[in-house]
Amino acid sequence: YLYTAALFASSAGVLMLLAFFNTRERVPASSEKPTLRQSRDALIQNRPLQMIILMSLVNVFAMASQSLFVYFATYNLGDRLILPTLMAITVLAIVAGMLPVPWLVARLGKKTTFAILTLLKAATSLLYYFVGYESLNAVYVMTFVNGLMIGGTGIVITAMIADSIEYMQWKTGTRSEGIIFSVQTFMAKITTAIGGFMGGIALTMVGYIPNGVQSQETLTGIFIVLTLVPGVGGLFALLPLARYELTELRHQE
Numbered sequence: 148y149l150y151t152a153a154l155f156a157s158s159a160g161v162l163m164l165l166a167f168f169n170t171r172e173r174v175p176a177s178s179e180k181p182t183l184r185q186s187r188d189a190l191i192q193n194r195p196l197q198m199i200i201l202m203s204l205v206n207v208f209a210m211a212s213q214s215l216f217v218y219f220a221t222y223n224l225g226d227r228l229i230l231p232t233l234m235a236i237t238v239l240a241i242v243a244g245m246l247p248v249p250w251l252v253a254r255l256g257k258k259t260t261f262a263i264l265t266l267l268k269a270a271t272s273l274l275y276y277f278v279g280y281e282s283l284n285a286v287y288v289m290t291f292v293n294g295l296m297i298g299g300t301g302i303v304i305t306a307m308i309a310d311s312i313e314y315m316q317w318k319t320g321t322r323s324e325g326i327i328f329s330v331q332t333f334m335a336k337i338t339t340a341i342g343g344f345m346g347g348i349a350l351t352m353v354g355y356i357p358n359g360v361q362s363q364e365t366l367t368g369i370f371i372v373l374t375l376v377p378g379v380g381g382l383f384a385l386l387p388l389a390r391y392e393l394t395e396l397r398h399q400e
Contacts, residue, residue, distance in 0.1 A: 181323045189315050189323035194392075196311040196327060201387035202261075203304060203334040208380030209297060210342020211349060212373050213237075218350065219373050222361045223280050233290055240294025245302045252306065256395045261303045262388060265381055268296035272378020280370060293377075305331065310393050346372070 181189070190196065220230040251260045275289040308331055316322040353368025355361065361369075 186326040205384040211345035212377040214346030241298035244295035244298025
């Protein structure tokens, strides 16, 4: 535990310093603090942010899937010790998936980039289901590919939230980045909680027996929740995305 905590702490410290030394302030700092009413308006009148919130809620399917990782490793793969490897691959893939996003957004725009990544996530999840988990190498590859899509869509959402801040500043004359970005943190907590709950419900539905021998139907159900549920469920994010009107052209105006 000590070595793991030290590794995480030192890695986080290095990354924070990189962000600090390579971040450039683009908006002059203001000493004026928004009132409670202005903060409320930043949420109620911010239609782009409301669409982003609905898009983020769909992340509960991904959270439900991730909550079953330990059961998938233990029962489907037959070795719980594989779990750290799966989690490490997922984290590395998420980071890697963020890297090409600025290039994609510059050429396609945030809305189109998010739509493409969401469709690719659904396609790779479907492919993962048909590939199966008999080959451990195939599991590693598909876990990495799915992680790429998670990382890409996550950073696009963050960029969209930043645009919604400037939208409200243009609309009301008040910049409320504090309350708006806190929504992202709140949504992350909400989706994690609901996703974990959904994962528990899913285990009950597929007939999971705690610490027992699982039937083939249960193993198949766990794999479906791990693959098809986040992929197909993620497509629901395209509905609020279709009503997201703060495109790059509108932002420039």
